[in-house]
Amino acid sequence: MFKVLVSDPISDQGIQQLTEAADITVVKKTGLSEAELIEIIGEFDALLVRSQTKVTKPIMEAATKLKVIGRAGVGVDNIDLEAATQRGIIVINAPDGNTITTCEHAFAMMMALARHIPQAYAKTVTGEWDRKSFLGVELRHKTLGVLGMGRIGSEVAKRAKAFGMNILGYDPFMTEERAAKLGITLASVDEIVQQADFITAHAPLTPETRHMVSRDQFAIMKKGMRIINCARGGIIDEVALVEAIDNGIVAGAAFDVFESEPPSPEHPFLSHPKIIVTPHLGASTIEAQENVAIDVSEQILHILRNEPFANAVNMPPISASLQNKLQPYYDLGVKLGSFIAQAASGAVQEIVVSYAGDLAEVDTQPLTRYIVRGVLANHLGEDQVNVVNSMHLAKIRDVNIVIQKSHIAKDFTNLLTVTLKTAKEERSVAGTLLTGYGPRIVQIDKFPVDVAPVGNLILISHNDKPGLIGNVGTLLGSNNVNIATMQVGRKLAGGQAIMVLGVDKPTPKEVLKQLTEIADLNIAKEITLV
Numbered sequence: 001m002f003k004v005l006v007s008d009p010i011s012d013q014g015i016q017q018l019t020e021a022a023d024i025t026v027v028k029k030t031g032l033s034e035a036e037l038i039e040i041i042g043e044f045d046a047l048l049v050r051s052q053t054k055v056t057k058p059i060m061e062a063a064t065k066l067k068v069i070g071r072a073g074v075g076v077d078n079i080d081l082e083a084a085t086q087r088g089i090i091v092i093n094a095p096d097g098n099t100i101t102t103c104e105h106a107f108a109m110m111m112a113l114a115r116h117i118p119q120a121y122a123k124t125v126t127g128e129w130d131r132k133s134f135l136g137v138e139l140r141h142k143t144l145g146v147l148g149m150g151r152i153g154s155e156v157a158k159r160a161k162a163f164g165m166n167i168l169g170y171d172p173f174m175t176e177e178r179a180a181k182l183g184i185t186l187a188s189v190d191e192i193v194q195q196a197d198f199i200t201a202h203a204p205l206t207p208e209t210r211h212m213v214s215r216d217q218f219a220i221m222k223k224g225m226r227i228i229n230c231a232r233g234g235i236i237d238e239v240a241l242v243e244a245i246d247n248g249i250v251a252g253a254a255f256d257v258f259e260s261e262p263p264s265p266e267h268p269f270l271s272h273p274k275i276i277v278t279p280h281l282g283a284s285t286i287e288a289q290e291n292v293a294i295d296v297s298e299q300i301l302h303i304l305r306n307e308p309f310a311n312a313v314n315m316p317p318i319s320a321s322l323q324n325k326l327q328p329y330y331d332l333g334v335k336l337g338s339f340i341a342q343a344a345s346g347a348v349q350e351i352v353v354s355y356a357g358d359l360a361e362v363d364t365q366p367l368t369r370y371i372v373r374g375v376l377a378n379h380l381g382e383d384q385v386n387v388v389n390s391m392h393l394a395k396i397r398d399v400n401i402v403i404q405k406s407h408i409a410k411d412f413t414n415l416l417t418v419t420l421k422t423a424k425e426e427r428s429v430a431g432t433l434l435t436g437y438g439p440r441i442v443q444i445d446k447f448p449v450d451v452a453p454v455g456n457l458i459l460i461s462h463n464d465k466p467g468l469i470g471n472v473g474t475l476l477g478s479n480n481v482n483i484a485t486m487q488v489g490r491k492l493a494g495g496q497a498i499m500v501l502g503v504d505k506p507t508p509k510e511v512l513k514q515l516t517e518i519a520d521l522n523i524a525k526e527i528t529l530v
């Protein structure tokens, strides 16, 4: 049974898959302090948050069972991603569910700003009929500058076109082709502040975007500009903005987000007649809240059940086509890593992964994470290593990872070889996926074999001598260890050879020791592949 803590207000309908799952218990506790979270987080396998819960390093240090933090929304700036990665906690978000809702909020803010709707409303409800103070501007034929042309920025641009606006877009990842397709013009931040009538921010808050509109930009800005920020507080310098409004450079601003949330009651935005504000409501619609909760619940279920998942924020993104290609190899990758870690003695110094065949043509980094996980889990424990932290753990232990690629895989479509260099020796194992048979180990230390990588195995290194196989069988049989499968590999008759036995249950240590006492049998190791 897995326990999921929901620590922010999240749609009940959206998390139905979690509340109705037989293997999940959902606990809802909102408004907890850091200390309160630290106290209870140890019991939970998953944490589901929005933007209020600050998931800090101390919380993660106390989260001994936590496998995943799900963010029902886009921005993960409330989660310490580095701490999560180090502890192997997967952080996922729901990047698509609130795009339209937030875009519509930005648009509503732009229109409210152009027509002074909040100010006019506030006066009208007092009984005053003031038709002179609220002369607005049209959007038609105005230039809109969009800072950040991702999901939300692109949707804002589409709607602005329908309003007859000209669009300038700035985004470091935007190509001319994509801009042309959206019917917008690419521009620099300086060009945007010099030419636009409205600016709307839709980028994440990063060291680069922090104060991307500040005193330098206000100094060259077109007079009468209006600014909207429904992305993250801090992208527009709040202090410099108030100065620019008071100096007559900026005509007004509409903000949904603040550098510090909630803002203090003395924050200058809250009393400024030309600034309208909402309390981080960009994603707050029934539809968006259901969408993000559904998306994130689905991925949490996959992660807890050890199934493939999407939308991890602290792992490199992977396209659906690459995922389809690599996914069948993940299990084989873990098994090969685990096999060779159990076979080799001594401290691990280097893991060499060779991809041969079709696999050499694609980005195999995600698969390497699984292989490294397989190797390290043998030494560090299954629950300590996963695909999120495997590369990080290898790095901090000075384990060198070497990747080799070759288009030729001899007899196989694809061949994955994992070589482990330890302080004592170098050993290797190679595997492939055989149509109709699934994952197979086809080489051990370059000896050809054909072994299903599953269950309890005994790996024996011996000299190829008559009678040895019989002696092994007799010894195991007399100790009630039943041999289910047997594979023998040798390069030369009478030379070095290996034997892999599949047995029905774990082999007692004493029996393994007795095996090594058989003449011409050099090493016997138990290998368990789950």
Ligand SMILES: NC(=O)C1=CN([C@@H]2O[C@H](COP(=O)(O)OP(=O)(O)OC[C@H]3O[C@@H](n4cnc5c(N)ncnc54)[C@H](O)[C@@H]3O)[C@@H](O)[C@H]2O)C=CC1
Residues within 6 Å of the ligand: 073, 074, 075, 076, 095, 098, 099, 102, 147, 148, 149, 150, 151, 152, 153, 170, 171, 172, 173, 202, 203, 204, 205, 206, 208, 209, 230, 231, 232, 256, 257, 280, 281, 282, 283, 284
């Ligand atoms: N107010 C609210 O309630 C909500 C706020 N948001 C915020 O809106 C923002 C945008 O969200 P999405 O469009 O879904 O994200 P996205 O990831 O699709 O788009 C962000 C874009 O910003 C661009 N970018 C990165 N660095 C930049 C820079 N230095 N200058 C200009 N652009 C840069 C990226 O290339 C990307 O295209 C995020 O900060 C998100 O947290 C999202 C949902 C609700």
Ligand SMILES: O=C(O)C(=O)COP(=O)(O)O
Residues within 6 Å of the ligand: 050, 051, 052, 072, 073, 074, 075, 076, 098, 280, 281, 282, 283, 284
């Ligand atoms: O999705 C985002 O990035 C948001 O800012 C929405 O935040 P919220 O879930 O409404 O607290």
